[in-house]
Amino acid sequence: MKYLILVSHGEFSKGLRTTLGMFAKESMDSVIAVGLQPDEAVDHLSKRFNKTIDELPENSKFVVLADLIGGSPLTTICNILEEHGKLQDSLVLGGMNFPMALTTLLSKDAMDNETLKSVALSEGSSAIKEFESKSDDSSDDEI
Template identity: 30%
Template sequence: MKYLLLVSHGTFAPGLHSVMDMLMGPRENILSYSMEDGVGAAEYRENLSKVLEPLTADDEVVVLGDIIGGSPLTNALDLLAKKGLLSHTVAFSGANLPMAIGALMAIDDGLSGEALVSSILNEGKNGVNQIVLALEDDDEEDL
């Protein structure tokens, strides 16, 4: 099975997971866990290990993390390495909702290798845009 693993600081990863469930329906292949305030690295690793228990050596994993080099992402990759899954894993930082939806759609479409990576990166980048507000003076009074 190909899994999507969401990891973050705070409640971002479970929140992202919740929104994906709402928009795309609950899926067995989406896993999420976050490092909340006051939780140390050891406790985070222990709890994340339990989340990763369903993964087998035959599985593939797409990891979306909030910040490159952050404890949630680095610990997730270390635990995946200990399970022998690092060679079956692609990881990204800077996760956003369009990236996560794009990753799940790419998984559903059976993409792999460079096509998978390119698709996920493009969705994440294209999901970040400036919204140009062009208001007339009269419009500002309506706000």
């Protein structure tokens, strides 16, 4: 099975997982949320995630979405995946947002990592835009 691991500082990954469940309830058994809590040592996060990995089937594969590339939560998770010999075959992306996570969740089993990377990054970046409210300016033109 290919798992989607959401990695963040604080509760962001858990909140994102909850929201994904509103759209893709049938796929949630393959989503793991991991967050480095305030005042938590990375050693504790490492132990928690190691326990999670140990409970998964040996042939598991991973797609990792993180809030921030280079942050302690992601580097810790990547170190654990490397220790288990799983990092090389994993796809790891940063800057996660909801559209990126939903697309990744729904596409991870149907696409190879290179195609999934392209689609997920495109979806994540195209979702970032300004909301523009359309107003009725016709009343301003009347005198």
